[in-house]
Amino acid sequence: VHTLSSLVKGCFVTGKTLDALDFWNGLVREGVEPNIVAYNTMIQGFCSYGNMEGALSVFSHMEETWHSPNIRTYCSLINGFAKAGSLEDAADIWNKMLTNGCCPNVVAYTSMVQALCKHLKFKEAHFLIENMSKGQCSEAVPTFNAFIKGLCEAGRLDWAEKVFREMEQRYRCSPNIVTYNELLDGFLKGNRTKEAYDLSQEISIRGLEWSLSTYNTLLHGFCRSGLPGPALQLTGKMLVDGKSPDSITYNMIIFAYCKQGKADIATRMLDLVSCGGRNWQPDVISYTNLMWGLCNSSGIDEVVALLERMISEGILPN
RNA sequence: UGUACAACCUUAUAGC
Numbered sequence: 001v002h003t004l005s006s007l008v009k010g011c012f013v014t015g016k017t018l019d020a021l022d023f024w025n026g027l028v029r030e031g032v033e034p035n036i037v038a039y040n041t042m043i044q045g046f047c048s049y050g051n052m053e054g055a056l057s058v059f060s061h062m063e064e065t066w067h068s069p070n071i072r073t074y075c076s077l078i079n080g081f082a083k084a085g086s087l088e089d090a091a092d093i094w095n096k097m098l099t100n101g102c103c104p105n106v107v108a109y110t111s112m113v114q115a116l117c118k119h120l121k122f123k124e125a126h127f128l129i130e131n132m133s134k135g136q137c138s139e140a141v142p143t144f145n146a147f148i149k150g151l152c153e154a155g156r157l158d159w160a161e162k163v164f165r166e167m168e169q170r171y172r173c174s175p176n177i178v179t180y181n182e183l184l185d186g187f188l189k190g191n192r193t194k195e196a197y198d199l200s201q202e203i204s205i206r207g208l209e210w211s212l213s214t215y216n217t218l219l220h221g222f223c224r225s226g227l228p229g230p231a232l233q234l235t236g237k238m239l240v241d242g243k244s245p246d247s248i249t250y251n252m253i254i255f256a257y258c259k260q261g262k263a264d265i266a267t268r269m270l271d272l273v274s275c276g277g278r279n280w281q282p283d284v285i286s287y288t289n290l291m292w293g294l295c296n297s298s299g300i301d302e303v304v305a306l307l308e309r310m311i312s313e314g315i316l317p318n
Numbered sequence: 319u320g321u322a323c324a325a326c327c328u329u330a331u332a333g334c
Contacts, residue, residue, distance in 0.1 A: 002320040009321075040321040047324090075324045082325090110325040142326035149326070181327040216328040223329090248329045255330055289330050318331090 005038045012045035017054075020045055040072050047080030052089070055080055069100070075107045082115035090115040106136050110143040117150025122159065125150065137171040144171075145178050152186030160186055177203070181213045188221035196221065210241070216248050223256035231256070251285050258293025266293055284310075284318050 004027050011020035024042060028034060034042075039062050046054035055077060062069060074097040081090035094112055097104065104112075109132055116125040125147055132140060144167040151160035164183060167173045180203050187196035200218065203210060215238045222231035235253075238245065250273055257266035270290060273280050287310040294303045307317065 005320040013323085035320095037321045040324085042321090044321065044324065070321095072321065072324060076321090079325060105325095107325045114325080140325095145326035147326095176326090178327045183327095185328065211327080213328045218328095220328065246328095250329090252329045258330090285330050288332095292331070 001032060001035050001038055004032055004034065005041045008038070008041050008045060012041075012048065017045070017049060017051065021054075034067070036067065036070055036073075039067060040070070040076065043073055044076040047076045047083075050080065050084055052077075052080050052084055052086070069097075069102070071097075071102055071105055071108065074102060075105070075111060078108055078115070079111040082111045082118070085115075085118050087115045087119045087121070106132070106140040106143055109136070109140065110146050113143055113146045114150070117147065117153075120150075120154055122147075122151060122154070122156065134172075138173050140171075140173055141167075141176050141179065144173060144175075145182060148179060148186075149182045152182055152189075155190060157186050157190050157192065177208050177211045177214065180208065181211065181217055184214065185217045185220075188217065188224075193221075193225075210243075212243055212246060212249075215243060216246075216252065219249065220252055223252055226260075228256075245280075247280070247283055247286070250280060251283075251289065254286055255289045255293075258289055258296075261293075261297055263290065263293035263297045266290055281313075282310075282315075284315055287315065288318075 004023065007023045008020045011017065011023065020042070024034075039058060042058045043055045046052070046058065059069070059073070059077065062073075074093055077093045078090050078097075081087075081093065090112060094104070094108070097108070109128060112128060113125045116122070116128065129137075129140075129143065129147065132143070144163060148160045148163050151157070151163065160183060164175060164179065167175060167179075180199060184196055184199050187193070187199065200214070203214070215234060219231055219234050222228075222234060231253075235245070235249075238249075250269075254266045254269055257263065257269065267290060270282055270286060274282050287306060291303050291306050294306060311317070
């Protein structure tokens with residue numbers, strides 16, 4: 001059984017879902033009796049690819065053979081359905097979990113809050129959080145983060161701010177850098193620049209460290225507002241602070257140049273950063289954006305050439 | 319020796 005779990009896990013992490021299924025079917029047919037770990041590995045594997053039919057079929061097999069799911073099983077399924085945007089299915093699993101006498105942990109709460117937020121059920125999400133025990137609340141940063149993100153995305157910034165204050169004062173749960181990044185992004189996208197700035201200062205005051213996402217979030221705000229000065233200043237600060245840009249950083253800058261009609265600069269930037277010993281590889285997004293930029297400023301030939309270059313580098317068009 | 323990357327943040331686009 002241990003071998004089965006390992007094989008299945010290996011197949012999933014390398015993207016070979018079908019092989020995972022083959023191993024599973026083969027060994028089960030030969031009389032290997034899957035245990036809870038093997039079942040969870042299979043279910044989590046399917047869920048991580050959004051293959052909820054696959055996950056459910058394993059789950060049914062589990063029920064038919066009288067194997068009890070544990071909290072990990074339920075978490076995988078709820079999270080899978082939350083990501084797939086299926087609130088009803090997530091709620092079904094949640095209820096089944098309670099029926100079977102399995103108590104939700106903070107991971108389960110986080111996924112369920114996500115599912116509710118996707119459907120703008122903020123009152124219900126709040127109610128769910130209220131149900132958590134005191135001890136759970138203090139450990140539930142991701143749960144509050146999921147809630148805050150949902151509120152920000154829906155433009156309910158004031159509500160998000162309220163949750164931000166309450167999580168600490170009422171629930172004794174200190175925000176982390178992710179919490180700050182989400183709010184920062186929310187304020188920037190809502191054009192509440194002053195509050196965004198204040199918040200960015202508060203991070204260091206509170207003894208937290210800016211993450212790469214913090215820089216990227218701010219950079220995106222500057223690029224979006226067409227503020228090349230602050231944007232360049234921030235990339236400078238990034239390097240001084242010892243943070244290496246990633247694909248998100250590069251793609252944002254390339255796109256910003258394209259939007260300004262400066263596809264030539266964007267092209268040079270891509271070449272500069274990806275060639276000559278640099279370790280960045282442009283991805284589909286980089287190329288797509290650059291092609292879009294070239295469409296506006298160059299001839300079709302250049303665009304086609306870039307497309308061919310992308311394909312020759314082993315990146316398939318989406 | 320097996321689920322141990324089970325949950326939370328940041329980038330483009332077209333179509334519907």
